[in-house]
Amino acid sequence: FILRAPEAEVVRRLSGRRTCPQCGAVFHIESRPPKSPGVCDGCGSALVLRPDDREDVIRERLRVYEAQTLPVARAYGERGLLHDIDGTGDAETVQGLLEAEIGKR
Numbered sequence: 435f436i437l438r439a440p441e442a443e444v445v446r447r448l449s450g451r452r453t454c455p456q457c458g459a460v461f462h463i464e465s466r467p468p469k470s471p472g473v474c475d476g477c478g479s480a481l482v483l484r485p486d487d488r489e490d491v492i493r494e495r496l497r498v499y500e501a502q503t504l505p506v507a508r509a510y511g512e513r514g515l516l517h518d519i520d521g522t523g524d525a526e527t528v529q530g531l532l533e534a535e536i537g538k539r
Contacts, residue, residue: 435532436507437521441496448492452481465524 439447450463454474461468461481468475485491510516519531 435517435519435535437519437528437532439521441493443522444496445489445492448487449483449489451484451487453484454479455482 446464447462450465452461452463452468452472453459454461454477456479457474457477459474459476460466461474468481472481473479474481486495507516517535519528519535521528523531
């Protein structure tokens with residue numbers, strides 16, 4: 435399976451993540467914001483942007499993905515072994531698409 439989404443969407447989603455270094459809770463500034471901006475709902479610690487969620491790092495990760503992983507995915511696709519999933523919906527929608535595709539196998 436391969437989840438597909440436009441690069442801008444991937445960057446938006448990943449760069450919006452914030453994590454609590456104390457309790458490990460994960461938030462998103464748009465889709466799952468904390469009750470108080472920048473503060474963990476669970477323990478009150480300051481939320482942080484992980485170094486690998488910075489936009490420049492994300493774009494480099496995507497470049498590596500395109501160079502190293504997509505050729506492998508294409509090879510699986512040529513053998514009829516790769517199934518594309520639209521990854522642009524919310525988590526529940528994408529999960530439903532994935533489960534439906536798994537159910538076909």
